[in-house]
Structures are given as C-alpha cells and as structure tokens.
Amino acid sequence: MxxxxxxxxxxxxxxxxxxxxxxxxxxxxxxxxxxxxxxxxxxxxxxxxxxxxxxxxxxxxxxxxxxxxxxxxxxxxxxxGFVSAHNHLWQTAFRGLAIDDVLYPWLQALHWTYGDNFSDGDFYWFTLHGAMDQLAHGITTTYSHSQRLGGSEEQYLESLTAEAGFSQHFVFSYNGNVNQAPAAYRKDFAAFMAKSEAIMAAPGSSMLAPAVHSVGLHGNLPMLKVEMEVAAEYGLGAQFHYLEQFSRRAEDRAEWPDLMAAGAVRKGNSFAHFIHTTDEIRDDTAAGGAGMSWNPLSNGRLASGLADIPDYLARGIPVGMGVDGAASADIGDPFENMRMGMYALRMQHKDAKIMSPLQVMKLHTMGSAGVMGVADKVGSxxxxxxxxxxxxxxxxxxxxxxxxxxxxxxxxxxxxxxxxxxxxxxxxxxxxxxLEQDMDLVQQEVERRVAAIVARENASKSGES
Missing domain, CATH: 2.30.40.10 (Urease, subunit C, domain 1)
Structure with a gap:
C-alpha cells in the first residue's frame, strides 16, 4: 500500500x-x-x-x-536545489574575522594566522559543518574549491572524506602542493584521482566529478603549466582565483598572458570573482570558452567590486554563482546571494530590467552547473x-x-x-x-577545535615574544 x-x-x-x-x-x-x-x-x-x-x-x-x-x-x-560554483566549505568555522578588511588583509587574519595550527581531524569537521550549513540553506550541489593550509596530504584530504560521507552533491577541486617537483605533484594527483574514482564508484556516491584548484599562477608559473597539463591529461576542469581585489588589478591583469600561454583559458575552466577585467580579457575568455563564478556576497563583504555580469553574458561567457567561503561571505545563503547580486547590478546600471529574478535564479542553478561541467546531472x-x-x-x-x-x-x-x-x-x-547528522554536536566539535587552533596560535606568539 x-x-x-x-x-x-x-x-x-x-x-x-x-x-x-x-x-x-x-x-x-x-x-x-x-x-x-x-x-x-x-x-x-x-x-x-x-x-x-x-x-x-x-x-x-x-x-x-x-x-x-x-x-x-x-x-x-x-x-x-541551488548550485554554488565556488566555495570553501571549511571556512564556516571562522566567520566574522577581519570584517572591515579587503581580500589580502582578510587572508592574513585567517589563512596566514591560523593555517599552520590545524591538526588531525580539523579539515574533516570544518568541511562537514560547511556542507551541512549549505544544504540547510538549499544548496544541493557545491563546487568545493578546497584549500591546502599547514599540514600533511592526509590532513588536507580530510575535506574530501567529509564531503564523500555526506549527501550534498559536490565537485572536488584538488589544491595540489605546487611547492614540490612536478613528478611529486603528479604522483599526488594520481593518488587523488584513484581515491576520487573509488568514491564515485560507490553506490549512491555524492561526488559528481574531480577538478583542479590551480594555484601556480600565484608565484610559481612553471607549476601553472604542469597543472594545466595534468588537467588536460585527466580531462578535468580547473578553477582560478583571479582579478578579485581592486587595488591589485594591475598586477593581476599583467598575469593574463601567462594564463593564455599555459592554455588555461579554455572550455571547462573557470575564474572565481573575475571582477576587474578588460575588454581584451573578456574577449579572450569568450573565445576560449572559459566561464566565471560570480560571488556577490563575498565581493560585497570584501569590497572587491561588482562584475558587469550583463556584459559577460552578452559576450557569451558562461556565468555561474557561488556563495564563496563562509568566512568571506559569512553565510552560505543563495537567496541573499541572488538578491544582493540582482539589486547591485540594477544600481550599477540604473536599470531595473538589467537582471530579472528568473535570470538570476538560472545563474544560481543551471548557470553554475554549466560552469562546473555537471549540467547533465543537476541544475534543473x-x-x-x-x-x-x-x-x-x-x-x-x-x-x-x-x-x-x-x-x-x-x-x-x-x-x-x-x-x-x-x-x-x-x-x-x-x-x-x-537529518543525517546532529548539527548541534557538529557545531560543538567545531567550536572545540577552533578554540584549540587559537590556543596554539597564541602559544606560538607568546613563544616568539
């Protein structure tokens, strides 16, 4: 019955x-x-x-x-369900830091202050907390632009383990260690791919695809080429943080020829933030088929600026939306993300028709799924x-x-x-x-671990003084 x-x-x-x-x-x-x-x-x-x-x-x-x-x-x-095209799930543990700072001072306050103090289990619990928080806000698929802070490969991959054990669909963007020889990078990446393939082969797997979090552009150009070669060999997309902080726009724009030379501007790849572009950069992006993730909440919180999304779309650049890290946007809420983005564009253009509610909903569903390469599975x-x-x-x-x-x-x-x-x-x-996990218990575990990280950082400072 x-x-x-x-x-x-x-x-x-x-x-x-x-x-x-x-x-x-x-x-x-x-x-x-x-x-x-x-x-x-x-x-x-x-x-x-x-x-x-x-x-x-x-x-x-x-x-x-x-x-x-x-x-x-x-x-x-x-x-x-909403699809978020750019995220750092672990950051839900560190909300509210550097609330009046732009990107690089904010990075100093979080990554470069606490990153070396992570211990076993931290990435697991922080990532699980972030995934649960997103799902409760209606994000059923996320692009996990994972991040490597201090610690071992095993500690870093706790993020993958946490997501694989939870129901939220995800694409895992692997942040390889580029401060090693290319052969060592390739060995680590092969191990990551083997782990990913085993996860995706399991019945009911929540993992939709692996991807590459490319960081070679930021200080290690020879490894950028290696990252792009590895992505091509495995048939994976890559995503880049790029053109986010306004005061660094000249330095960032100067790196565009390096991205072009490395073969980074291609279909399947995407740029997170991608705000302070030029006509040349936008034309190259459209011609190459690369996309971008628009992150209104984070861009507003960090005073990064507003990407001219209607122009990107008019040029044929695929656009998705992300809620970014939950310490740079502070809340993984697609409703707030859509509303802020749509209203900001209307203010910028002084035109109430420049972005409609239906358009912005599509960007946060099918647009994001397309940028992530999973539009055949989710988004509509x-x-x-x-x-x-x-x-x-x-x-x-x-x-x-x-x-x-x-x-x-x-x-x-x-x-x-x-x-x-x-x-x-x-x-x-x-x-x-x-329903799958007790959020109160997970929150308690996260708070305990954050307190331990802060204590280790404070002890380190005391030792230095």
Missing amino acids: NTRCLAGLALACLPALGSAQVLVENATILTLAEGQDTPFTGYLLATSDGAIAAIGAGEYQGELPIATSVVDAQGKLLVP LEVGKRADFLILDPDSPATGALFYPAAHIVATMSADNIDAVYVDGKLRVNNGEV
Missing part, C-alpha cells in the same frame, strides 16, 4: 531513507529547464535510484511503486537528472500573496521558507533540521 502524507512533510510518513521513493503533488513547479520559464501546478516523481522519473502538470497518472511516499505540496513551490528539474529539489513555503514565514514565483523567491524569500530539501529524491533537511 502506498504511504500517503496528507499532512505535508511529517517524518512519520516517510519510509527508510535508503529505499524511499517520493511523489510530490499539487506543487507550483519552476523547473528552470531550457525553454520552460512558465511555472505550472503539477507533480514530480523521484525513484529510489535518486533520479527524476516523471514531472508534469496536473495529476500523476502512472502506477506508483510500493512504499512511495506522497507529499501534498498544495500552496508550496517546488524548485531545483528534468527527467533523468538527479532528484535534487526544494519545497518552499511562502506562508512560513509569511511573504505575502504569490503573483510571480521567480520574483517572489528572489525578492521576498529566505532560507527560512525552505520546508524541505531533497537530494537524490530523499528528504535531507526538514524544516531547517539536517
């Missing part, structure tokens, strides 16, 4: 997560698929393999497998894609009468309006509570 959930999203109505199949009905659906801009009232069926099996207007007319949970989403919105609600979706309740908290779903979501809603988050067709967040 089918289990019907007439009271909404009561947990008692769900079978075990490992075998659950779900039919959401009576929802106002915005698929964000190509050519499907008009919302409709209908259904979505997700099967136990985690894929969308059916979606359409009206009532579902097919047979329902045994043990299907049926969620009545009357009066609620159903949208794809289509048959065959992963069943990653949000159920939004405009009445809790109340946001007023619903006229246009996309406008309502971007202009009035917040993460508080998320009723449920599904990944692979399974309920992962219910009314703000992450």
Whole structure:
C-alpha cells in the first residue's frame, strides 16, 4: 500500500531513507529547464535510484511503486536545489574575522594566522559543518574549491572524506602542493584521482566529478603549466582565483598572458570573482570558452567590486554563482546571494530590467552547473537528472500573496521558507533540521577545535615574544 502524507512533510510518513521513493503533488513547479520559464501546478516523481522519473502538470497518472511516499505540496513551490560554483566549505568555522578588511588583509587574519595550527581531524569537521550549513540553506550541489593550509596530504584530504560521507552533491577541486617537483605533484594527483574514482564508484556516491584548484599562477608559473597539463591529461576542469581585489588589478591583469600561454583559458575552466577585467580579457575568455563564478556576497563583504555580469553574458561567457567561503561571505545563503547580486547590478546600471529574478535564479542553478561541467546531472528539474529539489513555503514565514514565483523567491524569500530539501529524491533537511547528522554536536566539535587552533596560535606568539 502506498504511504500517503496528507499532512505535508511529517517524518512519520516517510519510509527508510535508503529505499524511499517520493511523489510530490499539487506543487507550483519552476523547473528552470531550457525553454520552460512558465511555472505550472503539477507533480514530480523521484525513484529510489535518486533520479527524476516523471514531472508534469496536473495529476500523476502512472502506477506508483510500493512504499512511495506522497507529499501534498498544495500552496508550496517546488524548485531545483541551488548550485554554488565556488566555495570553501571549511571556512564556516571562522566567520566574522577581519570584517572591515579587503581580500589580502582578510587572508592574513585567517589563512596566514591560523593555517599552520590545524591538526588531525580539523579539515574533516570544518568541511562537514560547511556542507551541512549549505544544504540547510538549499544548496544541493557545491563546487568545493578546497584549500591546502599547514599540514600533511592526509590532513588536507580530510575535506574530501567529509564531503564523500555526506549527501550534498559536490565537485572536488584538488589544491595540489605546487611547492614540490612536478613528478611529486603528479604522483599526488594520481593518488587523488584513484581515491576520487573509488568514491564515485560507490553506490549512491555524492561526488559528481574531480577538478583542479590551480594555484601556480600565484608565484610559481612553471607549476601553472604542469597543472594545466595534468588537467588536460585527466580531462578535468580547473578553477582560478583571479582579478578579485581592486587595488591589485594591475598586477593581476599583467598575469593574463601567462594564463593564455599555459592554455588555461579554455572550455571547462573557470575564474572565481573575475571582477576587474578588460575588454581584451573578456574577449579572450569568450573565445576560449572559459566561464566565471560570480560571488556577490563575498565581493560585497570584501569590497572587491561588482562584475558587469550583463556584459559577460552578452559576450557569451558562461556565468555561474557561488556563495564563496563562509568566512568571506559569512553565510552560505543563495537567496541573499541572488538578491544582493540582482539589486547591485540594477544600481550599477540604473536599470531595473538589467537582471530579472528568473535570470538570476538560472545563474544560481543551471548557470553554475554549466560552469562546473555537471549540467547533465543537476541544475534543473528534468527527467533523468538527479532528484535534487526544494519545497518552499511562502506562508512560513509569511511573504505575502504569490503573483510571480521567480520574483517572489528572489525578492521576498529566505532560507527560512525552505520546508524541505531533497537530494537524490530523499528528504535531507526538514524544516531547517539536517537529518543525517546532529548539527548541534557538529557545531560543538567545531567550536572545540577552533578554540584549540587559537590556543596554539597564541602559544606560538607568546613563544616568539
């Protein structure tokens, strides 16, 4: 007999997560698929393999497998889970630092102050905390632009282990140690790829793809070439921090010929931030097929500036959106990210039509999935894609009468309006509570570890004095 959930999203109505199949009905659906801009009232069926099996207007007319949970989403919105194209998950442990500083002083306050004090387990717990925080805010797929601070390869790869053990879909961008010989770098990368392939081969794996976090540009140009060669050999995309801090724009622009010479400006690669560009840089980027990740919250927090996104799009540059690190944006909230970005562009251009709510939603879903190279798997609600979706309740908290779903979501809603988050067709967040892990216990572990890091740093300073 089918289990019907007439009271909404009561947990008692769900079978075990490992075998659950779900039919959401009576929802106002915005698929964000190509050519499907008009919302409709209908259904979505997700099967136990985690894929969308059916979606359409009206009532579902097919047979329902045994043990299907049926969620009545009357009066609620159903949208794809958000995709974030640039993130440093571990940074949720260090919010609020250097609040009045730009990028490099902020890096000094966090990375270059505490980075050498990390110990075993820190990256694991910090990354898990960041992934849980993002999922609770409706980000079902993340680009993990992982970062290597002080410590061993094993400590660094704790981030990969943490993400692989959690349901949020992710692309892991490997930050190789470029302060070693090319042969050693290649050996480490081969080991990373073997680990990644084993993770992705596991049933129900949350890892969508590996990638390269390229850092050779920043002080080790010979290794930039090696990074690009390795990425090409494995068929991977790479992402670069580039053209972020305004006061460094001249130095950064001077590095563009190095990126071009290394073959970095190509399809599958992307630039995070990419604010202080020139016409030449934008034309080269469009011609090469590279994309960019726009991070409005972080760019505002660090006073980095505002990328002219309409111009990038007009030139044919693929654009996604990221919430960046949770210590440089401080909150992994795609609702705030979209709203701030859209309003900032309207202020910059003094034109209310320069960016619409539907456009900015697409940038934070399909745009990001495209930049990450996973648009065939996530980013829109289509048959065959992963069943990653949000159920939004405009009445809790109340946001007023619903006229246009996309406008309502971007202009009035917040993460508080998320009723449920599904990944692979399974309920992962219910009314703000992450179901897989106890967030309170994880938070306590994070706080304990941060206190230990601060203590080690203070002891080190005392020893120096």
